Amino acid sequence: MKQLLVAFFLTVSSVLAQADSRGLPDFTELVEKQGPAVVNISTTQSVRSSGRNAQPFPFDESDPMYEFFRRFIPRQPGIPGVPRDYESRSLGSGFVISTDGYLLTNAHVVDSADEILVRLTDKREFKARVIGTDKRTDVALIKIEATGLPTVRLGDPGGLKVGEWVIAIGSPFGFENSVTAGIVSAKGRSLPQENYVPFIQTDTAVNPGNSGGPLFNMKGEVVGMNSQIYSRSGGFMGISFAIPIDVAMEVQAQLRANGRVSRGRIGVVIQEVTKELAESFGLSKAQGAAVNAVEKGGPAEKAGIEAGDVILRFDGKTIGSSSDLPRIVGSTKPGSRVTIQIWRKGAIRDVSVVIGEIAEEKVASRGSRSAKSPDRTANRLGLVVSELTAEQKRELKVNGGLLIEDVRNNAARVDLRPGDVILALITRGENIEIKSSDQFNRLLAQFDKSANVTLLVRRGELQTFVTIKGLTERRGE
Secondary structure, three states, rough: OOOHHHHHHHHHHHHHHHHHHHOEEEEEEEEHHHHHHEEEEEEEEEEEEEEOOOOOOOOOOOHHHHHHHHHOOOOOOOOOOOOOOEEEEEEEEEEEEEOOOOOEEEHHHHOOOEEEEEEEEOOOOEEEEEEEOEEEEEOOEEOOOOOOOOOOOEHHHHHHOOOEEEEEOOHHHHHOOEEEEEEEEEEEEEEEOOOEEEEEEOOOOOOOOOOEEEEOOOOOOOEEEEEEEOOOOOOOOHHHHHHHHEHHHHHHHHHHHHHHOOOOEEEEEEEEOOOOHHHHHHOOOOEEEEEEEEEEOOOHHOOOOOOOOOEEOOOOOOOOOOOOOHHHHHHOOOOOEEEEEEOOOOOEEEEEEEEEOOOOOOOOOOOOOOOOOOOOOOOOOOOEEOOOOHHHHHHHHOOOOOOEEEEEEEHHHHHOOOEEEEEEEEOOOEEEEEHHHHHHHHOOOOOOOOOOOEEEEEEEEEEEEEEEOOOOEEEEE
């Protein structure tokens, strides 16, 4: 009996030991092999302030991010009312994809940078040049003049499973080659204002400075590029998002070949098919993308698609939800002919459409002086705005509006960018056209601190509604 008990306890101990070893993976070998291909990226940008009281940081002193920016942008005394130039510095991460010096990072890491410095783990430093950026996916391809560099191994994000271990390597808050671990929380996430990326959601700790760094699976393969976090404080709160590496590599291939990304379009306005809509359309389940409007003279109208149709399949690919359609259409080569399966009046039919091309985003020229120079102090929304010149109005074909010069504080948490044009403010169901900064500020003064403010924003050839509210998205810059 004693021998049986001893054998039993030995067996249990062995099983528990094996469970522990399986449950707590060892990342050391992965980091040793792949870590040298991860780089620190620092950028500088010349910014002109209006005087001593100008705030060079994109956050106020009550924001947790203030201390981080204070470390890298020290204040300097100035003369009241006298403009001065200072250098805005930011940090990010990246990784080497070719031995001859091509690297991937986030577009927002290198956006508007005057100088980009890449630092390797062996302490070598190189100045980098931007080959191309794609703001729609937040992917940038940069190049340094070096050879024989260590490179990452690329994996298949499609093979990832929810619950699988992943690790991130980057430079959070400037701490180079920091390693954090977590699991895949979800796949194919759609985020507000992000139509072209099926994000990988993880609980891997990602903070400012991690942006552009790689996400590895346990095989030591890059499966994603860390890009965003969701947070109330600006710091990590358990939810981070990575761009699948196959999406990033498709973008960089076009950037390397053409310096820009070409995307398909069909010219429809869509919305999600809810259970209630599915019932009213006679669909057996909520699926597809409901067509709200069709662009006159666009590819969809020419193909015979009408408002009220539901797009179920595109080029043989199932449209499970409306967020699937922009990604699939965008990745289709302009000029190609594809078959779209639609649901109309209780029946399925196929239509053939020739894919158009999304025009490059046009933003108001910031080189020409505005009619009224911007007050560098941010307004209640955290926006620094200026009135459009007559030339800018002609260029964008608008009658009024305000050009966003800078985005700070709360506004940094939503999808507003320098170069966007605010056309209207929406309140109580009324669209109020914005004609001047004074008018805009008077309207904002009517809202209390807890109010949500919705703006009609022009970006390139598109218009979108953007709501600034309490709980919003912040990029891990």
